[in-house]
Amino acid sequence: MQNEDFIPIGFVRKVHGVYGEMRLQVREVFIDDVLKARLLFINRLGKPSPYFVESIRDAGNILVKFEGVNTPEAAKQLNGSELLMRRTDIVHPDQGAEVETPLPYAALQGYTIIDTEKGPIGVIDEVIDMPQQALAAVMYEDREVLIPLNEHFIQAIDHAGRRLTMELPEGLLEL
Numbered sequence: 001m002q003n004e005d006f007i008p009i010g011f012v013r014k015v016h017g018v019y020g021e022m023r024l025q026v027r028e029v030f031i032d033d034v035l036k037a038r039l040l041f042i043n044r045l046g047k048p049s050p051y052f053v054e055s056i057r058d059a060g061n062i063l064v065k066f067e068g069v070n071t072p073e074a075a076k077q078l079n080g081s082e083l084l085m086r087r088t089d090i091v092h093p094d095q096g097a098e099v100e101t102p103l104p105y106a107a108l109q110g111y112t113i114i115d116t117e118k119g120p121i122g123v124i125d126e127v128i129d130m131p132q133q134a135l136a137a138v139m140y141e142d143r144e145v146l147i148p149l150n151e152h153f154i155q156a157i158d159h160a161g162r163r164l165t166m167e168l169p170e171g172l173l174e175l
Contacts, residue, residue, distance in 0.1 A: 006041060006048050006084040009034065011106040013061075014126060015076050020069040021055075024062040024083060025106050025129075033090045034062060043082035080109035080127075105134040105149045108157070111164045113138055113147060116155060121147070121173070124164070145173055 010026035026034050034040070035056060041048035051066040069075050106127045113121040113136065122138040127149065134149040147153075147168065156165040 005087055007087055007090060008043075008082055009085050009090075010083045012042065012078045012081045012083060013106055014079055014109065015072045016061075016063050018072055019065065020071050020075045021063050021065045022069075022075050022078060024064055026062055026083065029092075030085065030090065031058075031062065033085060037085065037089060039086075039089070040064070040066075041084040041086070042078055043084060048084050080107045080111070082107055105129075105136075108136065108149065108164055111157075111162045114163055114165050115173075116165065116167045118168075118173070121166075121168075140173055145175070147172065 007030075009030040010024055013023040013025045015021070016023045024034070035058060037056065038053050040051050040053060042051055043049075051069070054065045054067045056062065056064045069078070106129075109124050109127050112123050115121050122140045122145075124136040124138055125144075126137040128135045128137060128146070135146040136149050138145055138147055147166070153166045153168060154164065155167055157163075158165070
């Protein structure tokens with residue numbers, strides 16, 4: 001994000017329920033700010049787009065309902081999107097700069113995995129955070145497979161085309 005007025009604070013994880021509510025992944029230092037927010041921004045095509053908060057709650061996960069996003073289909077369009085806040089809306093905006101953000105694997109939800117040998121594998125339905133690593137849940141040959149999102153396997157990320165090129169270990173897709 002080029003704009004210094006905005007701070008990346010997390011990602012939209014996935015749809016929750018049938019009324020357009022979404023689960024957010026928010027960096028811990030910003031949780032209190034997010035829970036008080038009336039306006040959040042989502043990175044859409046490289047620009048911050050405003051979304052007014054209709055309701056927000058912490059139910060073990062942060063769940064948000066944005067005004068105008070009333071169906072699971074509308075909410076799904078935002079899956080994996082980067083979540084931003086205006087610097088002026090954050091109590092201690094400099095704290096976030098001190099926290100190094102790893103590769104945001106949650107943002108890859110909805111991307112198509114392409115193996116360098118086998119070609120297109122499938123679309124990432126969900127990114128699962130495990131203590132050891134993040135896993136991509138993908139439907140491949142009519143069954144769900146879990147693919148480790150490991151920087152050693154990832155060859156290229158095409159954000160515009162929503163494609164993730166990977167060199168998968170031999171036999172991984174047969175497990």
